[in-house]
Amino acid sequence: MSKYHANRNLPVFMTIVVALMLTMMPLPDSMSAFRPDWVALIILFWAMTVPRSYGVGAAFITGIFVDVAQATLLGQYALALVVITYITVKSHLLIRVFPLPQLTATIFALLALYQFLLFWINGVAGVEAPAVSYWGPVITGTLIWPLLYSFMSNVRNRVQLGN
Amino acid sequence: MISSYKQNPARIPALGARAFALLLLSLLLMFLDHRDNHLDAVRNAISAAVYPMRIIVAAPVNFWAWASDLSKSKKELQTENSRLRAEILLTAARLQRLTSLEAENNRLRDFLEARRRVQDEVRVVTIMAVDANPFKHNIVLDLGSSQGVYAGQAIINADGIIGVVMEAGPLTSDAILISDPGHALLVEVNRNGLRTLAYGTGEFGRLDLPGLPNNADIRTGDLLVTSGLGGTFPSGYPVAVVDTVTRIPQDAFAEVTATPTAALDQMREVMLIWSAQHDEQATNDE
Structure with missing residues (x-):
């Protein structure tokens, strides 16, 4: 049983690690504000396809890692990820039957909420940041979603996760 | 279930x-x-x-730097070599003058019975990562507390002050740049010793000096150096050059901006300073 689980966990774990590494990748200053939030996108994908195995718990742990990697307040990304993952898991049956354009619109809304939570926590903690660093990732994340979705569906079919 | x-x-x-x-x-x-x-x-x-x-x-990134070193032609290397030679000569000449000036300075200080200025120990470190967090200007250095790095340590490069160590992990340490919106440091105008605070703005090329009254003696081109009174930075290192001074008659404070002397977004290696003051404190604590 445990081995079976480990085999199924590995692809998910790998995609999250790759997303974390893409987040830490050095980019030119002008481009880094438009870096899609890879971790949020990957977490949302797994939350809507295998909500029973990868829900709020996985989101929280991943969020803590993002917080350490980004040197933000410990718990900031964790909180934002838990909230959007909760919404996704709660409505995964609905989201899953959406056609791609509607799904992409949903992702846009979730990413906007995510950035708003980060913005709100930054505000309370007294961290100032230019506005582009909030809406940039929402736009690029939404634009990249259809591609990422088809790629990840491919990965999922190959490892036969979900239903 | x-x-x-x-x-x-x-x-x-x-x-x-x-x-x-x-x-x-x-x-x-x-x-x-x-x-x-x-x-x-x-x-x-x-x-x-x-x-x-x-x-x-x-x-x-490291591989790219290594590969571009490898693929440089012999001629390029020769020109670079001769350029570096010339630079060394120039620096050595300047250094000679500096040594004699330092000796003279120490002698004069002895006359004044002032404490001899102890040289700070400096060590070159590589920047391992620039944190991708767009809200902050952070860098990660490849030395940690096991090599003696401590929180609050000043970071410089050849051109001036870069930032300060925030957290020293076991192998790496996180540092904040002076351009981070949450950072402020005590500076003085090199020309007349006028003290003020320089705040980071979130842009690499700009610091704000909001605390100067309209009649303050400051003008474009003034060099700002660390005053050493804040406790974190040793005194006398260049920080920034005043860029614009806008005096608005009805406001109490002038709007002053400055450009950091160090190119904060273009560096691979920086230097950590072990200040003599900190070492003294450490020995007192023991």
Whole structure:
């Protein structure tokens, strides 16, 4: 049983690690504000396809890692990820039957909420940041979603996760 | 769990409760982290797990630098070599003057019975990563507390002050740049010793000096150096050059901006300063 689980966990774990590494990748200053939030996108994908195995718990742990990697307040990304993952898991049956354009619109809304939570926590903690660093990732994340979705569906079919 | 799945496929057991508990947990973590850095141990442990990922991510950049070194033609290397030779000669000549000036300075200070200015120990470190966090200007250095790095240590390069170490992990340390919006440092105008605070703005090329009254003696082109009175930075290192001075008659304060002398977004190596003051404190503590 445990081995079976480990085999199924590995692809998910790998995609999250790759997303974390893409987040830490050095980019030119002008481009880094438009870096899609890879971790949020990957977490949302797994939350809507295998909500029973990868829900709020996985989101929280991943969020803590993002917080350490980004040197933000410990718990900031964790909180934002838990909230959007909760919404996704709660409505995964609905989201899953959406056609791609509607799904992409949903992702846009979730990413906007995510950035708003980060913005709100930054505000309370007294961290100032230019506005582009909030809406940039929402736009690029939404634009990249259809591609990422088809790629990840491919990965999922190959490892036969979900239903 | 399987039976509940059959009854209602949309229901995931205790989802709301789990989400709520994790929400509270992250709020608690943020509260503790923001208050007093209670969670340094946790952060260090996780950052050790993140360390290999950092190395892998930095690898392409390092490889690129190495490959471009390899592929340089012989002629290019020769020109670079001769240029560097000339530079060394020039620097050595300047250094000679400096040594004699330093000796003279120490002699004069002896006359004044002032304390002899102790040379700060300096060590070159490589920047391992520039934190991708767009809210902050942070860098990661490849030395940690096991090599004697401590929080509050000043970082410079050949052109001036870069920033200060925030957290010293076991193998790496996080540092904040002077251009971070949350950073301020005590500077003085080199020309007349006027003291003020220089705040980071979130732009690499700009610092704000909001605390200067309209009649303050400051003009474009003035060099700002560290005053050494803040305790963190040793005195006399260049910080920035005043860029614009806007005096608005009805306002109490002038709007002054300055450009950091160091190119904060174009560096691979920086220097850590072990100030003599800190060493003294450390020995007193023991």
